[in-house]
Amino acid sequence: MGKLILQDIHKSYGKDEVLHGINIETGENQFLVLIGPSGCGKTTLLNIIAGLEQESGGDILLNDRRLNGLSPKDRDIAMVFQSYALYPSMTVRNNILFALENRKVPKAEREQILMDVARMLQIEHLLDRRPRQLSGGQQQRVAIGRAIARRPTLFLFDEPLSNLDAKLRVEMRSEIKRLHQQLQTSMVYVTHDQIEAMTMGDLIAVMNEGVIQQLGSPESIYNDPANRFVAGFMGSPSMNFLPVVPREEASGLCLRVAGAEGDGNLLPVPPKMQGALRGQLGRRITLGIRPEQITDPGSAREGEALHSIELDVELLEPTGPDTLVFTRLDGHSLVARVHPSTHLQIGSRCTLSFHMERAVFFDPENGSRLA
Amino acid sequence: MRRLPIYLLLTLAALFFLLPLYIMLVTSFKTMPEIYNQGILALPRQFDLYAWRHAWSGATIGASNQGIHPFFINSFELVIPAVIISTAIGAINGYILTHWRFRGANIIFYLLLLGTVFPFQIILLPMAWVQGKLHIAGTLIPGLVMVHIIYGLAFTTLFFRNYYVSIPHDLVRAARVDGAGFFRIFWRVMLPLSTPIIMVTAIWQFTMIWNNFLFGVVFTNSDQQPVTVAINDLVDTVTSVHMWNVDMAAALIAAIPTLVVYLLAGKYFVRGLTGGAVKG
Numbered sequence: 079m080g081k082l083i084l085q086d087i088h089k090s091y092g093k094d095e096v097l098h099g100i101n102i103e104t105g106e107n108q109f110l111v112l113i114g115p116s117g118c119g120k121t122t123l124l125n126i127i128a129g130l131e132q133e134s135g136g137d138i139l140l141n142d143r144r145l146n147g148l149s150p151k152d153r154d155i156a157m158v159f160q161s162y163a164l165y166p167s168m169t170v171r172n173n174i175l176f177a178l179e180n181r182k183v184p185k186a187e188r189e190q191i192l193m194d195v196a197r198m199l200q201i202e203h204l205l206d207r208r209p210r211q212l213s214g215g216q217q218q219r220v221a222i223g224r225a226i227a228r229r230p231t232l233f234l235f236d237e238p239l240s241n242l243d244a245k246l247r248v249e250m251r252s253e254i255k256r257l258h259q260q261l262q263t264s265m266v267y268v269t270h271d272q273i274e275a276m277t278m279g280d281l282i283a284v285m286n287e288g289v290i291q292q293l294g295s296p297e298s299i300y301n302d303p304a305n306r307f308v309a310g311f312m313g314s315p316s317m318n319f320l321p322v323v324p325r326e327e328a329s330g331l332c333l334r335v336a337g338a339e340g341d342g343n344l345l346p347v348p349p350k351m352q353g354a355l356r357g358q359l360g361r362r363i364t365l366g367i368r369p370e371q372i373t374d375p376g377s378a379r380e381g382e383a384l385h386s387i388e389l390d391v392e393l394l395e396p397t398g399p400d401t402l403v404f405t406r407l408d409g410h411s412l413v414a415r416v417h418p419s420t421h422l423q424i425g426s427r428c429t430l431s432f433h434m435e436r437a438v439f440f441d442p443e444n445g446s447r448l449a
Numbered sequence: 450m451r452r453l454p455i456y457l458l459l460t461l462a463a464l465f466f467l468l469p470l471y472i473m474l475v476t477s478f479k480t481m482p483e484i485y486n487q488g489i490l491a492l493p494r495q496f497d498l499y500a501w502r503h504a505w506s507g508a509t510i511g512a513s514n515q516g517i518h519p520f521f522i523n524s525f526e527l528v529i530p531a532v533i534i535s536t537a538i539g540a541i542n543g544y545i546l547t548h549w550r551f552r553g554a555n556i557i558f559y560l561l562l563l564g565t566v567f568p569f570q571i572i573l574l575p576m577a578w579v580q581g582k583l584h585i586a587g588t589l590i591p592g593l594v595m596v597h598i599i600y601g602l603a604f605t606t607l608f609f610r611n612y613y614v615s616i617p618h619d620l621v622r623a624a625r626v627d628g629a630g631f632f633r634i635f636w637r638v639m640l641p642l643s644t645p646i647i648m649v650t651a652i653w654q655f656t657m658i659w660n661n662f663l664f665g666v667v668f669t670n671s672d673q674q675p676v677t678v679a680i681n682d683l684v685d686t687v688t689s690v691h692m693w694n695v696d697m698a699a700a701l702i703a704a705i706p707t708l709v710v711y712l713l714a715g716k717y718f719v720r721g722l723t724g725g726a727v728k729g
């Protein structure tokens with residue numbers, strides 16, 4: 079159960095419009111992640127779904143039930159806050175029971191639910207403590223327990239893990255994901271951590287300045303970004319962007335790096351993109367290529383043509399599973415990602431192979447995708 | 450040794466404030482001849498309780514000669530409902546102004562702030578007019594109670610508002626999603642966090658109302674007056690000899706309740722004024 083549809087949601091504060099027509103439709107029991115930079119309207123959108131803020135326009139449908147105008151308590155929604163928002167004067171037990179009492183759930187049933195939730199989240203031993211006697215991770219568990227106890231049709235999470243340390247974050251991440259599978263309900267999860275978005279989401283909505291930039295599966299968001307904003311926002315280190323000019327050579331369509339002396343390094347355009355880029359001949363466009371697509375020669379898959387270039391190593395950052403190489407192509411800085419066993423030295427030269435098949439192209443003016 | 454000047458200064462300051470109290474105390478236990486024959490600072494030769502007894506139940510005040518005790522009771526009848534009601538309304542106002550904000554909330558808050566700087570005298574005439582219209586002029590209950598509630602609202606609202614802004618709004622949002630309404634959130638979430646500010650407000654209001662003289666003298670008829678006004682009448686009542694000991698005893702009796710309140714709840718007052726609202 080739990081299918082959420084947002085139709086053309088607008089929100090203005092006075093004269094400032096902060097949401098400019100949001101459209102989202104999730105499948106049954108999907109895990110929707112809202113991601114975007116600070117101030118892009120994620121919390122506002124969540125509040126509108128919860129009924130804590132009034133939308134200026136548009137429709138909210140949950141399982142085909144129109145939620146507009148209903149008060150939060152009538153929406154069958156639970157919410158977990160970044161600040162946890164546990165009631166300081168109540169014990170953990172009462173924090174969890176509060177919503178059930180408000181809904182007049184019979185006492186025996188309440189106790190049963192409490193015990194189930196406590197067992198599921200392993201907080202049985204904490205039930206008589208007050209929130210200030212709990213660690214951050216325990217508080218977050220209780221906050222999640224409080225939401226689960228209600229068995230809502232939809233869960234809303236507003237950056238629930240951002241106050242936790244890195245290790246706990248990873249643990250809670252998989253725990254929430256596990257809960258999602260166990261509970262079989264829809265969840266909307268706000269974050270500005272792209273690893274969380276990629277690992278947890280069935281569906282990711284990338285937002286910027288009150289507009290959905292792209293709505294899609296983690297794979298499509300990562301590999302097939304709709305525009306330069308999405309391409310740059312998702313992925314760490316960020317995608318490399320190079321200004322290039324397509325031109326026709328005897329060998330086929332090539333890219334000259336803008337600002338190069340003479341011809342510089344010419345990059346070949348793979349056949350499947352040639353059609354789209356022929357329309358841009360002589361014009362400066364933006365090439366986007368991820369660090370892991372500039373890598374050791376010999377990493378090619380079957381049938382993939384790599385373009386290898388010898389470049390100067392300016393800086394090395396071993397991250398463990400792989401090593402980041404900071405280099406420069408015709409004056410433009412680039413980050414490449416190579417296998418940690420690759421022997422490299424700062425100041426020396428190395429051969430890096432460009433997976434041009436995976437490259438993407440954007441209009442430099444409006445950032446829209448060209449190919 | 451460097452501390453010596455500080456202690457000296459503090460001791461002097463304490464003496465300065467305590468001396469009048471000391472004089473009142475010793476005088477109240479003296480007989481009239483003793484007062485005339487002894488120095489003002491001298492201890493009483495024997496502790497004579499006559500003045501206290503007389504002030505409590507025998508002295509002539511206005512038309513009555515039952516001492517100040519009826520007026521002392523009047524003051525309680527005034528102060529208890531006025532403190533409770535003004536504190537309760539202030540709490541609700543503060544809660545609305547911080548967590549149920551509406552268009553124009555700020556304007557209302559600033560107008561209320563203005564109310565805290567009005568001198569008492571400004572509201573005398575309009576209030577008298579209102580009381581006349583409501584036919585409650587001259588009464589202790591509800592007349593004077595109402596005056597104090599209205600005058601106190603600016604203060605109580607300000608106190609609660611400033612306390613409640615520091616309570617995270619997420620608590621209210623969470624409670625709304627949890628299915629609680631306006632009053633239930635107030636009752637179950639906000640009030641349990643409010644003990645310090647309730648104490649501060651109640652002490653403040655108790656002191657202000659108990660010690661108030663002007664509203665009492667203006668708005669109540671003679672038998673309904675609070676104790677502050679009664680003391681004034683007692684001192685003013687001209688008899689052949691001026692009973693200094695009785696005056697002092699009466700004034701001390703009138704001061705006891707505020708002293709008791711401070712002794713019992715003073716620590717909350719300090720805590721409420723210095724501590725923030727909620728930790729986690």
Ligand SMILES: Nc1ncnc2c1ncn2[C@@H]1O[C@H](COP(=O)(O)OP(=O)(O)OP(=O)(O)O)[C@@H](O)[C@H]1O
Nearest residue numbers: 091094096114115116117118119120121122123270
């Ligand atoms: N009550 C309000 N009045 C006016 N503007 C507001 C109000 N609430 C939010 N905004 C504005 O709306 C925009 C979106 O805010 P929102 O809190 O939804 O951002 P967010 O995406 O959740 O950011 P963050 O990642 O920092 O939490 C911001 O520019 C913010 O300043």
Ligand SMILES: [Mg+2]
Nearest residue numbers: 120121122236
């Ligand atoms: Mg936010």
